[in-house]
Amino acid sequence: xxxxxxxxxxxxxxxxxxxxxxxxxxxxxxxxxxxxxxxxxxxxxxxxxxxxxxxxxxxxxxxxxxxxxxxxxxxxxxxxxxxxxxxxxxxxxxxxxxxxxxxxxxxxxxxxxxxxxxxxxxxxxxxxxxxxxxxxxxxxxxxxxxxxxxxxxxxxxxxxxxxxxxxxxxxxxxxxxxxxxxxxxxxxxxxxxxxxxxxxxxxxxxxxxxxxxxxxxxxxxxxxxxxxxxxxxxxxxxxxxxxxxxxxxxxxxxxxxxxxxxxxxxxxxxxxxxxxxxxxxxxxxxxxxxxxxxxxxxxxxxxxxxxxxxxxxxxxxxxxxxxxxxxxxx
Numbered sequence: 001x002x003x004x005x006x007x008x009x010x011x012x013x014x015x016x017x018x019x020x021x022x023x024x025x026x027x028x029x030x031x032x033x034x035x036x037x038x039x040x041x042x043x044x045x046x047x048x049x050x051x052x053x054x055x056x057x058x059x060x061x062x063x064x065x066x067x068x069x070x071x072x073x074x075x076x077x078x079x080x081x082x083x084x085x086x087x088x089x090x091x092x093x094x095x096x097x098x099x100x101x102x103x104x105x106x107x108x109x110x111x112x113x114x115x116x117x118x119x120x121x122x123x124x125x126x127x128x129x130x131x132x133x134x135x136x137x138x139x140x141x142x143x144x145x146x147x148x149x150x151x152x153x154x155x156x157x158x159x160x161x162x163x164x165x166x167x168x169x170x171x172x173x174x175x176x177x178x179x180x181x182x183x184x185x186x187x188x189x190x191x192x193x194x195x196x197x198x199x200x201x202x203x204x205x206x207x208x209x210x211x212x213x214x215x216x217x218x219x220x221x222x223x224x225x226x227x228x229x230x231x232x233x234x235x236x237x238x239x240x241x242x243x244x245x246x247x248x249x250x251x252x253x254x255x256x257x258x259x260x261x262x263x264x265x266x267x268x269x270x271x272x273x274x275x276x277x278x279x280x281x282x283x284x285x286x287x288x289x290x291x292x293x294x295x296x297x298x299x300x301x302x303x304x305x306x307x308x309x310x311x312x313x314x315x316x317x318x319x320x321x322x323x324x325x326x327x328x329x330x
Contacts, residue, residue: 001330005305005314008327009247013207016325017068017214024071027158031058031074034151034160037134038078045130049106049123055079055167059187064194066209066230068217073159075148077173077187078127082166083107085118087174087182093272096174096182098166112180120176123164124149131162147176172270189270194230197238204243208250209233215251218323221290222283224262228276231266232258248318252302255295259288297321 002008019027035056042048060075061067083104088097098118100107110122127149131142141152148161165173165185172186198205212233216224224232236257237243237250244250262284266276279287301317304310312329319326 002315002327003330004311005248005301005318006246008315008318008329009211011327012322012325013211017210018207019067019069019071023157027062027071027074027156030156031076031160035076037136038076038162041130041133044133047106047109048126048130049104049110050081050083052079052081052167057165057173057187059191060161061226061230063187064191064230065206066194066213068210068213071158073161076160076162077165077175078162079165079167079173080107080123085166087166087168093184093268093270095177096184098174098182118182119180120147120164120178120182121180124176127162127164146178172272184270184272186270186272193234193269197234201237201240201243204245204247204250205234205237208237208247208254211247212251212254215294215322219290219294221286222279224279224287225276228266228279231269231276232261235266236261248298248302248305252295252298255291255298258291259295262287262291294321 002011035058039051039053039056042050056079057077058075059077060073062071062074084101085104085107086099088099090096100111100116100118102108102116107118108116110119110126111117112119121144124144124147128142128144131137131140131149131151137151137153140154141150143150145161148163151160151162163175165175166182167173168184172184174182175185177183194205209230213226213229216226216229233254236254244253262277262279264277265274268274268276277284297317297320301314301321304317305314315327315329319328
């Protein structure tokens with residue numbers, strides 16, 4: 001319960017949106033311990049391919065501090081040494097073949113049977129099998145999920161998604177595409193973009209992203225894919241020289257923008273994908289309608305607070321947007 005809109009948002013974000021601080025600390029510690037164990041795998045397993053030390057990446061929304069409750073997955077890139085492996089580009093960013101020389105004996109074992117092309121599924125499966133050699137994880141649920149080896153411990157609520165990768169001479173990473181081939185990525189670009197825009201606006205953007213993500217998940221509309229949604233938010237606030245000190249004002253302005261922006265192309269900041277916005281026209285229409293509806297509700301809540309000086313009516317209107325988890329007025 002809260003007496004002001006500002007305190008209501010503070011309570012809401014702390015108790016229902018943001019990750020629990022104790023859980024986050026535990027998750028970071030377990031992630032760092034896992035990374036240590038992963039980097040030791042070549043010393044424990046004879047035919048485990050060599051790793052490229054210093055090039056592993058903590059990525060995804062947990063690493064960018066844009067994750068909301070519940071904490072369900074933590075992403076890692078485990079980078080392997082190419083050992084002379086070269087790549088052939090079929091479609092920039094989308095499709096690559098890795099060609100393994102005979103000298104790279106451990107990688108050679110993970111190629112297709114009839115050629116020297118590295119099979120990304122075999123590499124992920126090798127990682128899955130090797131995780132079971134880490135003593136702490138022998139009883140864990142370990143399996144392959146598309147491009148990642150997924151590790152689930154009964155003692156934690158979250159999964160670790162471990163993505164094998166190779167670092168290229170042109171400065172990006174090649175990761176499994178889920179079908180045996182490879183695709184390009186570079187999570188460092190996403191991290192830097194988020195950091196730069198957050199710093200530009202005095203550290204306010206991360207909370208705005210998290211609160212809007214809660215709305216995106218709850219709103220009765222097609223859910224906007226998380227990565228697309230983050231870029232829509234970041235692009236909007238990057239276009240502003242200054243933003244409000246109040247989260248409600250900033251979200252209202254974003255919803256006004258979103259009702260139109262959802263129809264347009266959203267460039268991949270990494271440059272590997274032409275358009276992140278692959279939503280159908282029907283879904284775009286529904287999202288636009290919900291953004292417009294939410295904009296007017298938010299504006300009404302803002303006017304109750306600032307013009308009528310009625311905190312209770314304003315809080316009740318915000319509860320229409322965010323639901324029963326948003327604090328009641330008292």
